[in-house]
Amino acid sequence: MSIEKELLIDYKTKLNKAVDLLSEMVCQADEDTPSEYRTKHFRQQMDECIDFINDYRKNDEVRVR
Numbered sequence: 001m002s003i004e005k006e007l008l009i010d011y012k013t014k015l016n017k018a019v020d021l022l023s024e025m026v027c028q029a030d031e032d033t034p035s036e037y038r039t040k041h042f043r044q045q046m047d048e049c050i051d052f053i054n055d056y057r058k059n060d061e062v063r064v065r
Helices: 003-032 040-064
Strands: none
Touching: 003 040
């Protein structure tokens, strides 16, 4: 296997891990922070994270097939 392919696999593995960790953190923040204590900025960032995670996973599935 070429070094380029090995690096791509390594980066892909690390990116998947980062997205999984972000997903878990967003889930925990959603469960642990009552809506009445969430700032506008917090809500916007949560929404952006959720959109990013969903888009990444959706696009990742398309590329794999």
